Amino acid sequence: MSSPAPVPQHYPSPRELDDLELLATGALSPHDGFGAPGSPLTLDLPEALRDAPVVELVDPEGLPLARVHREDDGRRRVEPLARPEYGPFRRLYLSPAQVREQHAGRTVVPVTGPLTRRDLDALAGLGPTVLLALVGHGTAELSPVATLRATLRAAAALPDAVVVAVPLAAHGDADADHGLGVRVVEAYAGGDPVHALAETDGAEDEHDDGDDYPDDVAEVVDADRPAPDEVGLVLFFTGLSGSGKSTLARALVDRLLEQGRRTVTSLDGDVVRRQLSAGLTFSKADRETNIRRIGWVAAEIARHGGVAVCSPIAPFDETRQQVRAMVDDAGGRFFLIHVATPLEECERRDRKGLYAKARRGEIPEFTGISSPYEEPDDADVRVDTTGRTIDDALGDVVDALAAGGWVDVRVRANG
Ligand SMILES: Nc1ncnc2c1ncn2[C@@H]1O[C@H](COP(=O)(O)OS(=O)(=O)O)[C@@H](OP(=O)(O)O)[C@H]1O
Ligand SMILES: Nc1ncnc2c1ncn2[C@@H]1O[C@H](COP(=O)(O)OP(=O)(O)O)[C@@H](O)[C@H]1O
Numbered sequence: 001m002s003s004p005a006p007v008p009q010h011y012p013s014p015r016e017l018d019d020l021e022l023l024a025t026g027a028l029s030p031h032d033g034f035g036a037p038g039s040p041l042t043l044d045l046p047e048a049l050r051d052a053p054v055v056e057l058v059d060p061e062g063l064p065l066a067r068v069h070r071e072d073d074g075r076r077r078v079e080p081l082a083r084p085e086y087g088p089f090r091r092l093y094l095s096p097a098q099v100r101e102q103h104a105g106r107t108v109v110p111v112t113g114p115l116t117r118r119d120l121d122a123l124a125g126l127g128p129t130v131l132l133a134l135v136g137h138g139t140a141e142l143s144p145v146a147t148l149r150a151t152l153r154a155a156a157a158l159p160d161a162v163v164v165a166v167p168l169a170a171h172g173d174a175d176a177d178h179g180l181g182v183r184v185v186e187a188y189a190g191g192d193p194v195h196a197l198a199e200t201d202g203a204e205d206e207h208d209d210g211d212d213y214p215d216d217v218a219e220v221v222d223a224d225r226p227a228p229d230e231v232g233l234v235l236f237f238t239g240l241s242g243s244g245k246s247t248l249a250r251a252l253v254d255r256l257l258e259q260g261r262r263t264v265t266s267l268d269g270d271v272v273r274r275q276l277s278a279g280l281t282f283s284k285a286d287r288e289t290n291i292r293r294i295g296w297v298a299a300e301i302a303r304h305g306g307v308a309v310c311s312p313i314a315p316f317d318e319t320r321q322q323v324r325a326m327v328d329d330a331g332g333r334f335f336l337i338h339v340a341t342p343l344e345e346c347e348r349r350d351r352k353g354l355y356a357k358a359r360r361g362e363i364p365e366f367t368g369i370s371s372p373y374e375e376p377d378d379a380d381v382r383v384d385t386t387g388r389t390i391d392d393a394l395g396d397v398v399d400a401l402a403a404g405g406w407v408d409v410r411v412r413a414n415g
Contacts, residue, residue, distance in 0.1 A: 007067065008049055009056045014329065016043055017065075017084070018136040018167035020057060024066055024080035025095035027166065027187045028180075033077040034068065040171035040180060043068065043076050059084055089148045092133075092165040096187040099130065099164055106130045106162070108189040109197065110181070113141035114221050115154040116212045119197050126195055128160040132188055134181065136169030143331065146224035153216045164188070228405060229261065232302025232332035235401070237311040238320065238376060239339030240368045241354060242346035244385040244393065245269065248339060249311035251394045255409040262307045262407065267294050269312035282365045288319045295323030302332025307407070315373040324378075335406055337397055338379035343368045345386045380404065 012020060019041045022028050034043035049055050055076075057066045065084065068076040084090065094102070106128040115123075115131075123129055133151045135144035142150065148165055155161040168184050170177050185194055213221055235252065237245040246268055256264045273280070276293050280286040291314050298308035314320050320336070327334040346368065347355040358366030365371040381400035385393045402408045 007054050007056045008052050009058050009062075009064070010045055010049055011060060012043065012057050015137040015169045015171070016057075017059065018169035019043075020066055020078065021084065021093070021167045022136075022184060023078045024083070025097075027096050027184045029096075029187065033071070033075040035075045038176075040173055040176040056081075061086075088145045089165055092148060092163055093167065094164050096190070099188050100190050103130050103162055103164070104190065105192060107193045107195050108132050108185065109195045110134055110185050111147070111151050111197070112139055113147065114150040114213055114217050115197075117214055118212065120154060120157055120214065122197070123158055123161070123195070129158065129162075129195070130188070131155055131161050131163045132185060133163060133165050134168040134184075135165050136167040138170035138172075139168055139177075142221065142224045146220055150217050150220040153220060154214070157214060157216075226305065229407070230305050232305050232327075232330065233262075233307045233406060234298045234302050234323070234327045234332055234334045235307065235309045235337065236298070236314070236320070236323065236334060237309075237337045237339055238314040238379075239341060240343060240346045240373055241313060241366075242349045242351055243339040243341035244383075244390075245311040245313075245339050247390055248337070248383070248385075248394055248397060249309050251390060252397060252409070253309050255394075255398070256307060256309075256407070259409055263305075264307045264309065265297075265301050267298060267308055267310040267312075272312065282367075282371065284316070284371075287313075288316060291316070291319040292322060292326075295319075295326045298323065299326040299330040299332060302327050303330040313367050313373070315367050315371070317374045317376065320376060320378075333406065335401065335404070336376060336379045336381075337400075338376050338382045339385065340375070340382045341385045 019034065023032060023034070023041065028041070031039060031041075034041050045055060053070050055068050056064050057068060058064050063085070064081050066081050067079045069079060071077055084093075107126045108130045109123060109126075109132060111131050111133045131151050131154065133148055134140065135147050140147040148163065151163050155163050166184060166188065168181055171180075237249050239245050249266065249268060253264055253266050256262055272290065272294055276297065277290040280290050291312060294310050294312055298310055301308040314323075324334045324336075350356055354363060354366065355369065357363045358369040367373050381397055383393050383396045398410055402410050
């Protein structure tokens, strides 16, 4: 007897995990699935799973959270299996039903940023409140964890406030997200009153600056917004083989090390291929895996305030965008340098003799010859090294970094 085929699994993105939780807790009831007409809640399944009738959604550690069932109209109905168990302040993530049960009768106040003294004055007269912190992916002004920390501190300053966290993510469509937010807040409020703070009305608030936060809220805000020279950086060179990525990246790393103000890690294409990505080929899938690995490591370096200098070919736009998103999510800044030396010049240099081999058909899928290179249109700086000295070409990169307020290594340290 053959056993039934296992249900395929999928790891949703952070935004999709937030959406899943809203659907699973009934915060969008009667909607119970992804892909409803007009809804921004979508699930981007990989090609191989698009036709699967059932897919299991798992958290980053592999815990099954839900199954999604493909309906005839293309929707993906959510069958919840488990609530997420981990994460900072998990205990504050309640469902609308739990809020009704535990906190009925309170005024519900949606919160997307740190509360000011003025906000607290306004709230003090409202009686018992639920501060509903909307901390989904891309919604809150601070990181979700800092928003919750700041909201807890604000709650402690009020006569009777409790904090509830809601994973309401942003989907890049202001109107749709506003509509979603209104529905979710109504679901949490039940019939209880909702009080919108001045900012949530979209009103200009001239007092809403750092000075106006109560001291212990300001402490949280400051800690979550590192000074510009402490923000993690990913300086990502992309370009054809022989364009000058490694040469320029090495020179930039030396400048940073000579200056000594930042910790620096080099993730050179060739070096990564011998270590982190040993065994991978140059197929499209393996190149994507290689770049995502580099992106993952670089994002972790940025998360801890370091500088990662990466110099792989990274020929595919979509994968570069994924790296950018990983770095953004880690609170770092992603700076893209397109080393745009044309193929003819790279081939003329042919320092490693690879182009000659590729032309003879001895290396399959060689970038620029038999494998594509997608030129970026989102580069922060573009450098063609043809006929220029290394110092001169590096000057363009260094100037762009300084002009954008990223890091200033224009002057060489004097030893
Ligand atoms: N088929 C094929 N295509 C392109 N490059 C090849 C290939 N085979 C080997 N090499 C050598 O590998 C280096 C590129 O590796 P990367 O990891 O940077 O490539 S990728 O980003 O994964 O596409 C590249 O190094 P650089 O010259 O430093 O770019 C080449 O030396
Ligand atoms: N202005 C320049 N900037 C960078 N490299 C240059 C420049 N002019 C000539 N080159 C030479 O081009 C080659 C680039 O090789 P490399 O830095 O390994 O490229 P990649 O890492 O993109 O494969 C080196 O031999 C380097 O000396």
